[in-house]
Each structure stands twice: as structure tokens, then as C-alpha cells.
């Protein structure tokens with residue numbers, strides 16, 4: 196049975212956590228959280244690192260009443276334990292000028308697929324809207340980043356070399372008069388070359404990069420459905436192979452990453 200109350204160091208007290216919707220609460224929900232904390236806690240609400248709100252100093256015997264209150268006010272209680280944790284997200288294209296992908300939408304779909312699933316150990320997952328990586332997604336078990344794959348339009352290029360100069364990994368080589376090459380294995384899909392080109396000779400295809408345990412970085416993914424299928428495959432692999440309380444990174448160290456990589460790359 197899932198547990199929804201985190202034990203506190205203070206005898207007899209617990210903390211209740213409430214899920215956000217990819218980092219958001221409506222003002223009506225916030226008003227209800229206020230009431231909940233006044234009624235059942237000590238009038239204090241804090242933020243968790245997973246974009247939840249937590250209400251400390253509640254009592255176990257009040258759980259049923261808190262559950263009814265939450266259902267009435269459209270608040271979701273977050274389970275605790277070795278589960279697929281709430282997916283965190285930046286605002287991406289919903290409000291951020293730099294956004295490449297709709298991070299909250301992606302996070303909510305991942306939450307729908309896996310949120311709260313019981314696993315051998317917890318999985319953390321985060322979505323960030325562009326290579327600025329405000330969410331520091333590589334520190335999660337599964338990190339997703341909006342990314343750009345540059346496409347070269349030869350007839351517009353004047354071989355000025357600006358794209359090669361801004362590339363942080365030296366993936367582009369420009370040789371006058373007419374040689375432009377890109378090393379796709381080196382490219383980290385940051386999109387800087389596309390931004391700097393004044394001649395529309397580089398078009399950016401928007402997609403996703405995933406990282407697993409901050410160690411494994413499969414190639415650029417061009418569409419959302421493939422992204423979800425790859426995450427599904429990774430979670431299934433973890434569920435089948437991880438030992439109890441063994442994080443994804445530790446499992447990959449123990450088993451080696453080859454088989455995992457093959458499975459993920461086979462998903463198209």
C-alpha cells in the first residue's frame with residue numbers, strides 16, 4: 196500500500212506533500228493549501244526540490260480528513276517512497292522567450308505515464324526547455340532537454356565561419372570557398388550555430404536530448420512520441436533489473452551500460 200505521510204523527526208508528526216501540475220498551482224489551489232496548513236498543520240508551507248508543496252506538522256489521525264479536503268479542492272497528495280517521483284519542469288515555450296519545447300506538457304505526459312509508479316528505487320525526472328538547462332536535468336535519473344539539430348542550406352551559405360567560431364565543441368568546420376561540414380557525433384544540439392548565422396544557411400530542427408543518470412546521452416530525438424517510448428523502455432528496464440534501493444546510475448555501473456543503450460537506441 197502506498198504511503199502518503201513522511202515521518203518527521205518530531206515524535207507523532209508527519210509531513211504531507213502536494214503535487215503541482217509541472218510546477219504550477221492555480222490561485223484557488225493555493226488558497227486551499229493555505230486553509231489546509233492552517234487547519235491541520237502549524238500554518239507553514241514549504242517547497243520541495245520536486246516542485247511540490249509540503250505541509251509539515253500534520254497528524255496521522257487527520258489523514259482521512261485531509262484526503263477528503265484535498266479531493267474537494269482538486270489537490271493531489273504525493274505518495275512517498277521508492278516511486279517515479281513528480282516530474283519537474285521549467286516553463287519552456289509557455290512563457291520563456293528562450294524556450295524550444297513545451298516543458299510542462301512533456302512533464303505532464305511523463306507524469307501520466309509513470310508518476311507514482313512503485314519501483315525498486317526512486318526515479319527522478321526533469322524537463323528543461325532549452326540548452327540553458329535551468330532545471331539542471333542531468334542531475335536527475337532521467338533528464339530531458341529541448342534541443343536543436345542544425346540543417347545546412349548550402350545555397351545560402353557565404354562560408355563566413357561564424358557558426359564554426361561559436362560552436363562550443365568544434366563540431367563545424369568551414370573551409371573557403373565551399374566546404375562546410377558538421378560532425379554529428381560531436382554536436383551537442385545547443386543551436387548556437389543556427390542563432391549566429393545571418394544568411395539563413397542553417398535551419399534548426401527542434402527536438403529533444405535525453406540523459407540517463409547524467410552519464411548516458413542517446414542521440415537527438417526528433418519527435419515527442421519517440422521520446423516517450425524511450426523513457427518507457429528505460430523505466431521498464433529499470434523495473435526489471437534494478438536491485439532494491441539501487442538508483443539507475445548504480446544499476447548501470449553494476450550491469451554495464453551496453454545492454455541498456457542497445458534497448459534504448461532500438462526504440463524508434
Ligand code: SF4
Pocket residue numbers: 285286287288291292293294295323324325326327328329330
Ligand atoms: S531552460 Fe530555457 S526555456 Fe527553460 S526556463 Fe531556462 S532559459 Fe527558459
Ligand code: SF4
Pocket residue numbers: 351352353354355356357358359369375391392393394395396397
Ligand atoms: S554562419 Fe551561416 S553563412 Fe556563415 S559559414 Fe556558417 S552557415 Fe555559412
Ligand code: SF4
Pocket residue numbers: 343344345361362363364365366367377381382383384385386387388389
Ligand atoms: S548545435 Fe551547437 S554543438 Fe551542434 S554544431 Fe551547432 S553550435 Fe555546435
